Amino acid sequence: MRTEVRICFDGNDIPGGAQAVLGPARCGPDVATVDDEPVLGRLDVWVTVEGTDPRLPVLLQLLRDHRASWLERRKDYYTDEELDRAQLIIMRNRGENDVFGGPRLGTCYDMEGACATCGAGARQTSALFIDGEDIPRLEGLRATSTYYSDILVDEALAEALAGIGATGLSFRAVYAVMPDKRQLKLRWRQLCAAHTLPPMSPRSTGIERRDACTSCGRSGFFTKMDDPPRLVYRPRDIAQSEDVNLTWEWFEDWNFDGNVSEALFSYPWFLVTPKVMRVFRDAGVTAFDWLPIRVEDDSA
Numbered sequence: 076m077r078t079e080v081r082i083c084f085d086g087n088d089i090p091g092g093a094q095a096v097l098g099p100a101r102c103g104p105d106v107a108t109v110d111d112e113p114v115l116g117r118l119d120v121w122v123t124v125e126g127t128d129p130r131l132p133v134l135l136q137l138l139r140d141h142r143a144s145w146l147e148r149r150k151d152y153y154t155d156e157e158l159d160r161a162q163l164i165i166m167r168n169r170g171e172n173d174v175f176g177g178p179r180l181g182t183c184y185d186m187e188g189a190c191a192t193c194g195a196g197a198r199q200t201s202a203l204f205i206d207g208e209d210i211p212r213l214e215g216l217r218a219t220s221t222y223y224s225d226i227l228v229d230e231a232l233a234e235a236l237a238g239i240g241a242t243g244l245s246f247r248a249v250y251a252v253m254p255d256k257r258q259l260k261l262r263w264r265q266l267c268a269a270h271t272l273p274p275m276s277p278r279s280t281g282i283e284r285r286d287a288c289t290s291c292g293r294s295g296f297f298t299k300m301d302d303p304p305r306l307v308y309r310p311r312d313i314a315q316s317e318d319v320n321l322t323w324e325w326f327e328d329w330n331f332d333g334n335v336s337e338a339l340f341s342y343p344w345f346l347v348t349p350k351v352m353r354v355f356r357d358a359g360v361t362a363f364d365w366l367p368i369r370v371e372d373d374s375a
């Protein structure tokens with residue numbers, strides 16, 4: 076695994092300009108880009124380096140010396156060997172061609188057993204409905220996701236996934252709701268998972284509870300920009316896992332007053348086995364980041 080770090084600061088914050096820190100930190104054009112023109116008074120400077128690059132601590136110290144603030148993004152990349160060896164892999168959508176879908180488009184959910192406060196545990200009972208205005212975004216794709224991590228695959232990819240005998244998955248039809256309310260069946264399928272894992276180990280990092288539901292504690296998990304998600308599960312908790320699973324934790328914002336047709340639900344992440352990941356990657360799908368979990372006993 077390697078971790079890529081991206082630093083962004085305002086060159087106008089530095090007396091003498093961006094080069095006054097880039098020069099001494101030896102960050103040349105191989106790792107640094109400086110905007111040509113200021114935007115709203117900011118002259119953004121981006122530096123992208125490996126987490127182990129010795130120039131990184133030097134650059135950050137220089138920024139501190141100048142009392143400049145900066146944004147820091149960290150992202151993990153895993154080798155093919157690491158991914159193939161993983162027991163489960165987070166399938167994290169990259170948000171590049173997401174479409175709008177879910178309860179507000181008419182998708183139905185069974186709320187029996189779901190949290191009455193936040194809706195976590197809502198069980199989808201109908202086809203997936205997406206916004207017809209987003210149909211052009213599907214053009215040329217084999218797989219994508221709604222903003223809420225409902226995974227969409229084209230028919231051939233659905234067949235390929237069914238063909239490898241993967242466990243724990245099923246497919247639902249996908250309809251687009253057109254501006255005139257007509258429902259148009261699409262040549263796409265929603266990938267659904269039957270199994271929900273137990274809560275992850277507290278040894279997991281890069282995940283925070285920011286807006287936790289006070290009733291169930293299950294909604295309102297978020298990732299951090301400067302600390303990539305590294306999930307840890309105890310061996311016993313993944314003993315019953317399938318090829319496609321959902322996290323117990325539900326991520327991102329929620330807004331629910333009991334009316335499903337207006338609900339914004341948090342959503343679980345998909346955790347899949349390498350053989351499922353391979354079907355997506357072999358199909359040339361680039362919509363997802365693949366992040367292996369770590370399996371570790373935390374009783375010791």
Ligand SMILES: [Zn+2]
Nearest residue numbers: 190193288291
């Ligand atoms: Zn709740």
